[in-house]
Amino acid sequence: NAGVTQTPKFQVLKTGQSMTLQCAQDMNHNSMYWYRQDPGMGLRLIYYSASEGTTDKGEVPNGYNVSRLNKREFSLRLESAAPSQTSVYFCASWPRGLYTEAFFGQGTRLTVV
Amino acid sequence: KNEVEQSPQNLTAQEGEFITINCSYSVGISALHWLQQHPGGGIVSLFMLSSGKKKHGRLIATINIQEKHSSLHITASHPRDSAVYICAVNYGGSQGNLIFGKGTKLSVKP
Numbered sequence: 001n002a003g004v005t006q007t008p009k010f011q012v013l014k015t016g017q018s019m020t021l022q023c024a025q026d027m028n029h030n031s032m033y034w035y036r037q038d039p040g041m042g043l044r045l046i047y048y049s050a051s052e053g054t055t056d057k058g059e060v061p062n063g064y065n066v067s068r069l070n071k072r073e074f075s076l077r078l079e080s081a082a083p084s085q086t087s088v089y090f091c092a093s094w095p096r097g098l099y100t101e102a103f104f105g106q107g108t109r110l111t112v113v
Numbered sequence: 114k115n116e117v118e119q120s121p122q123n124l125t126a127q128e129g130e131f132i133t134i135n136c137s138y139s140v141g142i143s144a145l146h147w148l149q150q151h152p153g154g155g156i157v158s159l160f161m162l163s164s165g166k167k168k169h170g171r172l173i174a175t176i177n178i179q180e181k182h183s184s185l186h187i188t189a190s191h192p193r194d195s196a197v198y199i200c201a202v203n204y205g206g207s208q209g210n211l212i213f214g215k216g217t218k219l220s221v222k223p
Binding site for chain 1: 117143144146148153154155156157158160161163199201203207208209210211212213214215216
């Protein structure tokens with residue numbers, strides 16, 4: 001099993017460009033999450049999807065949109081990239097139940113110049 | 114604002130030493146997670162705690178609900194334990210709606 005797969009691993013964008021970060025999990029998990037990690041800060045939740053067909057905002061949703069395409073895939077879109085969105089992005093999925101552990105992707109390092 | 118504080122920020126140890134990383138949080142929680150982030154960047158879940166103590170191999174995690182404090186211990190540390198260890202808490206709501214600490218960077222020297 002691959003677990004949680006993120007693509008791409010690295011990306012450089014120019015300000016104003018758009019792109020979609022892809023995340024897929026093969027563990028039949030209902031919940032999927034997008035986080036960003038910035039130097040000197042803890043990870044912060046951008047958006048999440050508690051089940052197929054639903055999405056909700058997290059702590060820092062501005063400038064992002066998401067799509068839960070099916071149970072396996074949860075994508076994060078930057079419509080007009082800004083330098084403030086330079087970060088490392090992590091996707092995670094969770095099995096059913098509050099007292100369970102997460103599975104994280106390997107991360108996408110995004111630089112906006 | 115709910116916060117998660119980790120200490121120390123950085124920790125250097127000699128191989129074989131016993132290591133403790135601490136995590137404090139501000140209000141009642143439903144679950145606490147310890148995560149490991151490897152030098153290559155990937156994140157792995159080590160423990161999820163709601164009470165008491167858990168042990169996996171050389172790793173032990175404890176939580177004191179009354180004192181709002183958790184510790185991660187590593188016995189007989191090894192250079193391969195070098196990583197960033199992250200504490201995260203769930204104050205309620207969905208599973209992954211977590212507040213993360215800034216992490217403790219551990220370096221174990223041979």
